Amino acid sequence: MSDRNLEHTLSPSFPKIRKITDAITNIVGFVVLGVFFWLDYYFAWPNWTFWLLVGLVVLNIIGSIWSIMEPTYLYRSWSYQFDHEYLQLSYGIFKKEWVTVPMTKIQSVSTSQGPIMKRYHTRSIKVETMGSSHTIPALEEEIALQLREILAEHAKLKEVDE
Structure with missing residues (x-):
């Protein structure tokens, strides 16, 4: 197969579907992290667990930003024949x-x-x-x-x- 574009592409709804799915996943991730922050506060876990949770929040934020942009680029790159x-x-x-x-x-x-x-x-x-x-x-x-x-x-x- 050559580098040429193939005939067919995905549904134009794909980016929207993917963004909705990723948004649900990200919301669940933030809720779970919120529960862990509450558990950290309630049980007075060691100080390093707080910083670990902060790091996970930062990674989740970066992942959320990427999940907004990625579906559009993926839609443009997908083709089949x-x-x-x-x-x-x-x-x-x-x-x-x-x-x-x-x-x-x-x-x-x-x-x-x-x-x-x-x-x-x-x-x-x-x-x-x-x-x-x-x-x-x-x-x-x-x-x-x-x-x-x-x-x-x-x-x-x-x-x-x-």
């Missing part, structure tokens, strides 16, 4: 990954949809081979279901032909 021979994936912000999955090696194709993805009518699609699995994180619901059927059909046809 398929034909009767291969499924090709390209993704990554700092380290660009190019994955080519031969249709003959696909063992199963599945879709999944959580509550946030359901709200935005998207699904993720997971392609499993003998040695690995690859996920396309957010496709429009109809596209994901069609792609699942197409990949399963191509994989089955190739298996029958051999």
Whole structure:
């Protein structure tokens, strides 16, 4: 596969879905840290635990800032393409990954949809081979279901032909 862009991209809702998911995760992280600060105060833990918790808060703040910016960059870098021979994936912000999955090696194709993805009518699609699995994180619901059927059909046809 060359450095060219692939035909298809993720759902335009992907950055919003990812930001909502990350925001929930970050809120839970801050609540847990708040509980630890209260436990530190209540049980009068050694002084170093307070500074450890402060360090974790700083890391959580940095992670929260990154989780606001990262989905947009990840959305721009994600693309995929398929034909009767291969499924090709390209993704990554700092380290660009190019994955080519031969249709003959696909063992199963599945879709999944959580509550946030359901709200935005998207699904993720997971392609499993003998040695690995690859996920396309957010496709429009109809596209994901069609792609699942197409990949399963191509994989089955190739298996029958051999």
